[in-house]
């Protein structure tokens with residue numbers, strides 16, 4: 102009897118094994134899989150970097166050449182250029198048994214060699230065509246240099262500006278973030294991945310990486326499923342729906358399990374619920390790091406990752422060194438390994454690498470397609486569109502092109518900080534500093550330059566900013582000498598332009614700050630300049646929202662320019678001298694002080710909302726207002742816009758219908774200009790507490806001086822859906838309020854009803 106049962110068990114397990122066996126729909130891939138040994142399959146799961154570039158962890162791969170020849174490498178990142186890439190591809194194609202070509206990855210998050218503004222800056226343009234085109238240009242340049250797999254876009258929602266990587270994403274809002282995710286994925290990938298000018302995009306970091314507790318990078322995240330599904334997951338989903346080819350798991354844990362080993366995340370949600378069929382790659386050693394998280398030794402965490410649905414192991418080599426043992430011990434199945442190898446091979450197939458492993462290696466293109474005048478011109482335009490005029494009550498800008506200008510500040514004649522964080526493929530020396538841009542755009546202006554202050558006087562802090570090269574240089578002159586020189590220049594000028602803010606490495610990976618103000622020496626400089634009585638316009642650079650209550654209280658105008666990329670100086674000059682009227686709008690809230698963080702516009706009301714005045718037993722602070730310094734969506738222009746006649750085209754809709762919401766916008770100022778008209782909706786009563794308003798549409802429109810236009814945004818009832826407490830995605834019948842205006846704190850509203 103016992104023999105019979107064990108025979109039956111054996112039969113059933115063999116049967117179910119063959120039943121579940123993984124096969125590829127792509128005959129070429131299947132034919133290859135059929136030939137592969139288990140070691141060759143595991144080799145495909147190994148992603149290495151030979152170092153040399155900028156590594157983002159303490160480990161880099163060793164013996165890369167030998168590993169490629171041994172069939173132990175599926176892809177490489179951190180190398181570029183037709184020669185180097187060809188050399189590596191030759192090893193894979195000529196010296197391995199199955200001649201499987203390698204994938205070549207890279208982080209190209211805001212342009213390849215033609216560096217665009219940091220992604221947070223690009224998002225402030227609210228211009229999906231420009232953003233998509235930035236990804237097309239990045240793909241054109243990167244593929245010309247042999248790269249076919251990009252670790253971008255980063256779509257992590259971030260509501261905490263202390264987190265340095267807020268610079269790499271699109272800010273705080275899931276609706277805008279989703280639109281940008283789609284624009285970037287379609288820009289990188291185009292419509293045909295076999296086209297050698299397109300590359301596979303990677304949506305990252307899946308998931309919730311931007312919700313790191315206390316804004317400290319790599320920290321744990323913890324949130325309700327409702328918050329996750331309604332606020333944090335939509336941009337990843339939008340990238341998947343746009344056909345993104347790969348997904349990168351994040352460093353953080355989600356519900357206690359690090360993302361790289363989280364089966365619920367990587368399989369149940371990503372593959373089963375969302376239908377993702379592509380490649381999942383870990384972040385840099387994030388598989389190994391699960392040991393530090395407390396999930397077991399390298400063998401245990403590697404098996405955990407594979408079982409969770411992770412296909413490729415970046416740098417850590419846990420897969421390479423332990424999966425075979427785990428297979429022998431029954432901790433993973435051969436089918437799971439085959440499945441992961443299949444996804445790597447399918448990615449290579451989609452790129453056309455089996456047909457021609459050298460299709461992305463073209464010495465001619467490397468010369469003709471990179472850093473063209475056209476791409477640089479586009480970078481200049483995109484940068485100008487990303488700037489946000491935060492404050493202009495002094496009406497100092499735009500400047501006359503023949504003015505006498507004292508250009509001052511530690512970022513005013515500086516190449517090293519123009520590109521912004523995580524531009525490892527860009528060359529800071531090719532960037533245009535502000536001084537040069539001013540001379541280009543206003544050759545008749547009389548311009549003097551003085552540094553005025555250091556970025557920081559704190560040498561310990563400065564050292565941390567200089568890990569990738571000099572970013573924050575401490576001058577040999579004293580603070581007073583620096584200020585005196587700038588003040589002397591200011592006295593002889595009609596107007597002062599002070600370029601101050603953050604060094605590039607004050608944001609980005611592992612660059613969280615607990616204090617997000619402008620460093621003191623720079624503020625002191627502004628105060629000293631104001632004492633001259635000359636008008637002072639501040640050009641502010643940063644990779645995050647800053648807490649600038651003190652600066653804002655001074656009689657200065659403030660133009661926020663992020664880190665603008667390779668054409669920084671020209672783009673800034675275009676806006677400062679009025680060739681382009683600023684039109685950017687914030688995509689992340691600027692707090693008054695860091696104590697308000699996390700802060701975002703789509704807040705819930707609470708049961709005890711604050712009133713107009715402070716009052717006990719209300720949801721308010723003793724020492725600061727609830728409102729931010731600058732709201733999400735805020736951004737001024739050299740002209741002014743007036744909104745009127747907000748209306749809906751019907752009083753009610755039923756599910757499946759749409760409603761048109763329109764408003765008249767008039768340019769009432771002295772300049773032509775663009776305005777981002779924003780639609781926010783408030784679900785008045787629903788089964789889970791609704792945010793006070795949520796972005797549901799936007800349009801960027803050009804209005805000539807004096808011109809009026811009626812702007813219509815069509816809202817589909819589908820956009821009223823949310824995840825309820827049982828995680829059903831639905832819209833509930835009832836009254837909705839719609840707000841339309843130039844920022845999230847617009848007050849004009851109309852009502853409509855969603856009927857059953």
Ligand code: NOJ
Pocket residue numbers: 157208252305384385610
């Ligand atoms: C770590 C970062 O988190 C990720 O975004 C990047 O793609 C990898 N390093 C590779 O450089």
